[in-house]
Amino acid sequence: MDIALLAHEQFPDRAKTALGVLRYGDQTVRAVIDREHAGDRVADHVPDVQDAPIVASMADVPDIDALVIGIAPIGGGFEASWRPDVRAAIERDCDVIAGLHYFLADDEEFAALAAEHDAQLRDLRRPPEDLTVADGTAGNVDADVVLTVGTDCSSGKMTASYELRDAAREQGIDAAVVPTGQTGVLIEGWGIVVDRVIADFAAGAVERLVEQAADEHDLLIVEGQGALGHPAYSGVTTSILHGAQPDALVMCHVAGRTAVHGYEETAIPPVDEYADLYERVAAPVRESAVVAGMVNTQSLREDAAERAIEAYADDLGVPATDPVRFGVDDVLEALR
């Protein structure tokens, strides 16, 4: 499928969905739309993902099957300045795929235009209709279940999940990511965006995903969301922790980050305390230990990155790595 990724003014650092698709998706990205970086190429900003031109608007995008909204602002709203590009895509008979809380299909203008042009509006965050409360049974599956957790939002949980999957597959293990967020659902073509589910059903949604995936794979890497000490998203984090009933946890952290992104008055606890907190909260439902650590060292030079990873591993007492920079072979052993 040929797509364009809308990421106005946020590419690459704040365009998590766009980057995830560029790195792990099997779609062909024909263009990234970002009026601030128009004229550049993806490779000018991010070296190790598929390359594509960056353009100012849909008018400069070649033939595509779908426009994908590649940014996920806090709150999940739709920004008015994206409207002309979405409109232009529909008018070119392209589908539009979004993972926002705001559903494109419920937008009267887009819905009418899409009907006229036979374009699909796919809202990945729209939950299934038949969800219910968790039975507390995910721990009974035959597959090994690993959950990526974090010290903050956007701390590399999805990246860690995919790098672990790929490394496991290279070793011949039948591994799969269980997607719980809009990017994962977009990459996989299945899953549930758990933060959009009715709060009472969030653990039940994760349980369903784990039990489905366990029928087909031997190692499941459940993509975590949020963080246990996050002022807004901790409920989703806890629901995934208890809904998935993982055998092991992999804790992700951004090197040098000391406060919660967007909530700067809220400090991130020391990482050893944080790992302990995850284990303690997991325990009443299922004993689970942090067995590996992942650090995003993007902002550091190589020697500083190595020191940061070593310090993180020491603090946690488990192997650690930067999955993008140094691969995950060393920590994969810890999951077995």
Added chain:
Amino acid sequence: MDIALLAHEQFPDRAKTALGVLRYGDQTVRAVIDREHAGDRVADHVPDVQDAPIVASMADVPDIDALVIGIAPIGGGFEASWRPDVRAAIERDCDVIAGLHYFLADDEEFAALAAEHDAQLRDLRRPPEDLTVADGTAGNVDADVVLTVGTDCSSGKMTASYELRDAAREQGIDAAVVPTGQTGVLIEGWGIVVDRVIADFAAGAVERLVEQAADEHDLLIVEGQGALGHPAYSGVTTSILHGAQPDALVMCHVAGRTAVHGYEETAIPPVDEYADLYERVAAPVRESAVVAGMVNTQSLREDAAERAIEAYADDLGVPATDPVRFGVDDVLEALR
């Protein structure tokens, strides 16, 4: 307002909403509908709440303004066997008030019938349309904020909240309950049923309630939901803990209960560990301590009840009581 409470086959022990209204609501309950106990009176089962006859169906209910669904099954569904009573109520031009996940107003038969009879279908669990993520600001309010938490669902959090409110008011403190569940919302006439909110917005919903109530009252008692170690509902619990940013916690427990209700394979941790867990999870967002304990000793004789309360207080290292049996004056001091 004159009402009847539907509680088929579940009155009194599993009819939490019905009991809450009988105990704390200012509605006049003209009848409880429970086909299993028809012919009894409420006072035959529960001595210390307003009395009413128990009848088999709407046919035996005197003139009322509204039928209230007084039971909240796990999963929040609507049971087919309640349909004749709801239909009969609407045909008598009564409103129907429910706190289910299943919305009566979305039921085609009920909606059509209600339109015909000019009856209102009020779904208390339907969330406001304009919720969003928490800003992490509830801790800044001027009011003192106390949150009731529990070692399980149905462990007395709502009861504790109302008993604390009433005792505080008797001492001249302007206290209010911040309702987060269907019964509290029904009693208060405002609030948000937090478990029905989009998971990402659950903490934001609680934050909004606290900030609203803080403008009008000096002491807020936020009604907690679920439990931190509950396999299905822990996400809602965590969202309330971080959304409300309470100054103090009051931990509720059912004497003798050792496993999570409905999840018997999940043990309830020792109460001192449980209190510690609440404090540790609260801490990254706001330091908060368990300052008092509440025990439901309904199943025990008086001397055993006193021993159970004493043991609970010893384990927690804070004052404790059974709020219904012995009042809350002793623990109220601990909140100041």
